[in-house]
Amino acid sequence: MSRATRYLAAAAAAIFGLALATGQADAQTLDRILKEKKIRITAQVDSAPFGILDKDNKPTGSEIETARQIAKDLGVELELVQVTGPQRIPALLSDRADLAISSLSITTDRAKTVWFSNPHGALSIVIGAGKNVNISGPADLAGKKIGMTRATLEEQEVPKIAPPGTNIVYFDEHAATQQALLTGQVDAIGAAAFLITDLAKRAPAMGITSKFTVRTAFYGIAVKPGNMDLLQWVNTWVFVNKHNGVLAKIYETHTGVKLVDLPSM
Amino acid sequence: MTYVFQFGIVFDQFDRMLVGAWLTVQLAFLALALGLAVAIVCAYLRTTGPKPVRWLVMAYVEAIRNTPLLVQLYVIFFALPGLGLRLDANGAALAALVINFGAYATEIVRAGVQSIPVGQIEAGRALRLTRLQIYLLVVLFPAVKAVYPALASQFVLLMLGSSVVSAISANELTAISNTLQSTTFRAFEVYIIATLMYLAIAVAFRGFFAGLYWLVFVRGRGR
Numbered sequence: 001m002s003r004a005t006r007y008l009a010a011a012a013a014a015i016f017g018l019a020l021a022t023g024q025a026d027a028q029t030l031d032r033i034l035k036e037k038k039i040r041i042t043a044q045v046d047s048a049p050f051g052i053l054d055k056d057n058k059p060t061g062s063e064i065e066t067a068r069q070i071a072k073d074l075g076v077e078l079e080l081v082q083v084t085g086p087q088r089i090p091a092l093l094s095d096r097a098d099l100a101i102s103s104l105s106i107t108t109d110r111a112k113t114v115w116f117s118n119p120h121g122a123l124s125i126v127i128g129a130g131k132n133v134n135i136s137g138p139a140d141l142a143g144k145k146i147g148m149t150r151a152t153l154e155e156q157e158v159p160k161i162a163p164p165g166t167n168i169v170y171f172d173e174h175a176a177t178q179q180a181l182l183t184g185q186v187d188a189i190g191a192a193a194f195l196i197t198d199l200a201k202r203a204p205a206m207g208i209t210s211k212f213t214v215r216t217a218f219y220g221i222a223v224k225p226g227n228m229d230l231l232q233w234v235n236t237w238v239f240v241n242k243h244n245g246v247l248a249k250i251y252e253t254h255t256g257v258k259l260v261d262l263p264s265m
Numbered sequence: 266m267t268y269v270f271q272f273g274i275v276f277d278q279f280d281r282m283l284v285g286a287w288l289t290v291q292l293a294f295l296a297l298a299l300g301l302a303v304a305i306v307c308a309y310l311r312t313t314g315p316k317p318v319r320w321l322v323m324a325y326v327e328a329i330r331n332t333p334l335l336v337q338l339y340v341i342f343f344a345l346p347g348l349g350l351r352l353d354a355n356g357a358a359l360a361a362l363v364i365n366f367g368a369y370a371t372e373i374v375r376a377g378v379q380s381i382p383v384g385q386i387e388a389g390r391a392l393r394l395t396r397l398q399i400y401l402l403v404v405l406f407p408a409v410k411a412v413y414p415a416l417a418s419q420f421v422l423l424m425l426g427s428s429v430v431s432a433i434s435a436n437e438l439t440a441i442s443n444t445l446q447s448t449t450f451r452a453f454e455v456y457i458i459a460t461l462m463y464l465a466i467a468v469a470f471r472g473f474f475a476g477l478y479w480l481v482f483v484r485g486r487g488r
Binding site for chain 1 (some may be wrong): 342343344346347349353354431432433434436440443444447448
């Protein structure tokens with residue numbers, strides 16, 4: 001997210017500038033969507049479990065499911081606009097998509113270029129380890145070897161809470177980080193909570209659990225700045241579906257972990 | 266397209282990159298020394314050992330030369346702990362580099378050894394030298410001289426190839442660069458500095474080997 005964020009901010013700012021120059025955002029986007037009976041939503045399919053391709057190459061995942069639910073509740077057809085991570089915001093600003101629902105973490109940097117709804121999901125960074133490793137809080141990391149993957153949220157957040165004497169080692173891919181934990185090359189790893197749950201299932205003998213949460217990042221639905229009517233509807237949708245449990249059900253089905261309490265902005 | 270270079274952030278962390286570069290040099294030299302020992306023994310066994318041993322050495326050389334270094338590294342770091350042999354990241358990196366360089370150097374040294382004419386060995390026997398003396402003085406010394414440029418090149422390749430050990434969290438130059446890059450976001454600057462460091466190390470090594478050649482094979486020839 002980190003490097004991408006800055007790169008994105010720059011790219012997005014450039015494209016946003018272009019968009020402003022070519023014409024004001026349509027103030028009545030919601031009307032247009034309802035009239036055309038079609039909504040276009042970003043689909044990032046390279047970030048399991050939020051968005052992936054299933055066996056038949058069809059998009060699936062918690063964010064894709066959220067997009068489908070939104071289209072259903074609006075009563076319109078869904079058009080998925082396939083994007084990569086760095087294209088999520090540019091796709092909105094260039095009017096290729098009406099909504100970005102692609103696990104976009106809510107940050108003040110991004111808020112300069114897009115408008116966020118209230119959060120509809122969360123990503124927790126945790127410290128995971130086997131049952132015979134004694135860790136219950138940041139202080140226990142001292143003297144232990146902690147593995148994590150470069151260019152991830154955990155790489156930014158774990159060093160902030162690690163006490164002196166923590167030996168943090170970095171791998172290039174999630175697969176290598178997880179393998180290092182499974183083979184005992186590290187005592188614990190920092191990773192997204194759902195990755196730890198997944199790992200625990202694959203190696204039941206080790207009794208891997210999340211020892212504690214380092215940080216929770218919330219992600220929301222983004223609209224192009226100026227789409228007030230659409231944002232208002234999306235916020236209402238998030239509110240309703242938070243309370244009726246639909247959001248939690250989608251999240252838990254796809255990630256295998258419980259959705260934390262979602263705050264409102 | 267304009268890109269504003271900001272080397273300041275990188276230079277703040279310059280000492281970390283130097284530490285990484287130093288580990289690269291250490292890994293390369295240790296792997297050179299141990300790998301060369303492996304190569305000399307294997308080349309000896311490959312040319313004069315009994316048939317099963319020759320095949321064994323050949324199998325080792327072919328297995329290593331026909332598989333990627335990264336895979337060998339993963340096997341040592343991730344698979345061997347399952348068999349009860351646990352090496353830490355730097356240990357596993359060194360082991361992989363020794364095994365890898367050893368295989369390539371075995372082939373190079375073997376080529377040199379086989380280039381020694383039989384008559385030269387017979388001359389050694391005529392002088393009543395022992396088997397070991399014949400191998401070391403009559404065979405190995407001129408053989409290494411003949412293949413010296415190839416060995417030196419292979420060694421520089423070994424030093425550059427050591428960059429893949431960043432994948433198992435050994436903190437050499439590439440690993441430090443990757444980490445700095447992902448925390449400072451200054452990819453161009455970090456990798457430009459890393460590239461220059463690798464270049465400097467490689468050039469220094471070539472100079473070192475040229476000097477060693479002169480010391481051992483040119484100046485020493487008169488004696």
